[in-house]
Amino acid sequence: MYSSNAKTILFITGAFVSHSCWEEWIVFFENRGYKTTAPPWPYRNETAAILQNEKQTKTAAIRLKDLLDYYTGIIEKLSEKPILIGHSYGGLLVQLLVQKDLAVCGVCIHSFAPKNIWDGKFDFYKKMWNVFSIFKSSQKNYLITFKEWQELFTNCLLMENQKSSYKKFVVPESKALISDLHSAQAIINFRKQHVPLLFLAGSDDRLIPQKLAYSNFKKYRNLYSITCYKECKNTNHFVLIQSNWKEIADCAANWISKIV
Numbered sequence: 318m319y320s321s322n323a324k325t326i327l328f329i330t331g332a333f334v335s336h337s338c339w340e341e342w343i344v345f346f347e348n349r350g351y352k353t354t355a356p357p358w359p360y361r362n363e364t365a366a367i368l369q370n371e372k373q374t375k376t377a378a379i380r381l382k383d384l385l386d387y388y389t390g391i392i393e394k395l396s397e398k399p400i401l402i403g404h405s406y407g408g409l410l411v412q413l414l415v416q417k418d419l420a421v422c423g424v425c426i427h428s429f430a431p432k433n434i435w436d437g438k439f440d441f442y443k444k445m446w447n448v449f450s451i452f453k454s455s456q457k458n459y460l461i462t463f464k465e466w467q468e469l470f471t472n473c474l475l476m477e478n479q480k481s482s483y484k485k486f487v488v489p490e491s492k493a494l495i496s497d498l499h500s501a502q503a504i505i506n507f508r509k510q511h512v513p514l515l516f517l518a519g520s521d522d523r524l525i526p527q528k529l530a531y532s533n534f535k536k537y538r539n540l541y542s543i544t545c546y547k548e549c550k551n552t553n554h555f556v557l558i559q560s561n562w563k564e565i566a567d568c569a570a571n572w573i574s575k576i577v
Contacts (some may be wrong), residue, residue: 325397327420329388331405331429332494333461333470335365338404338557345566351400359387361488368488376489377458379521385413392419400573404495404557405429407523408516409503412533415511422513422576424569427525427554430533433501441491444469444524445495458489469524470555480560487558507536513543513576517565519552547574548563 326346328339339355345352352456360375361368388410392399396411401423403411408428430441461469463532471479497503514537518530527548534546549565551558556565 327399327405329403377490431505524554
């Protein structure tokens with residue numbers, strides 16, 4: 318049922334970070350024979366250093382629907398349905414695009430949870446209070462602080478690596494986009510048949526803890542669809558650049574090879 322010769326991987330970036338986070342992953346998968354693409358989000362075709370110093374009022378207006386339409390347009394221009402690999406908010410986008418039947422399979426790395434997931438969600442909203450705060454204008458971007466980067470994205474890394482990664486990858490984020498996590502756009506029909514999905518969770522992820530990631534996976538209930546889950550040890554939220562990132566990429570690649 319799921320047999321395919323698909324060889325195109327579309328990497329989907331998460332919130333708060335630049336698409337350049339996929340640089341080493343692109344090389345890794347291209348060395349395995351895949352074609353890859355990792356397009357920047359709208360209005361983000363610049364380095365993180367430039368974006369951090371711009372007001373980026375256009376970025377502040379981005380909504381979840383805009384991203385879904387954006388990636389749908391990219392996929393429809395490809396010669397084949399792609400393999401989707403998404404991280405963080407990008408993991409949720411993978412789930413939503415799979416729901417639209419726009420992929421041959423999907424890998425969700427530390428995925429943000431859809432609206433209709435509650436187990437473990439309260440802690441997430443507490444951690445994201447600065448973004449959701451009603452006391453700050455939703456018309457402005459939110460640039461996470463270095464302290465938030467340390468605590469929620471790069472815990473376990475050395476201070477020098479936390480500092481260098483903050484400068485290289487962190488970008489201002491649309492507050493409206495984060496608010497859309499509890500909108501109708503972020504609802505998944507967990508009973509609908511779908512192509513294979515793999516959920517990867519991190520044992521040391523403080524933003525999307527294992528409990529929340531597992532709840533997301535466990536909610537899928539279609540008996541005719543493949544849904545897999547794996548918790549990876551010693552991985553924080555921004556696992557894409559950790560020293561053990563190849564272990565995570567290997568896990569995804571091996572699963573994909575068995576599926577497609």
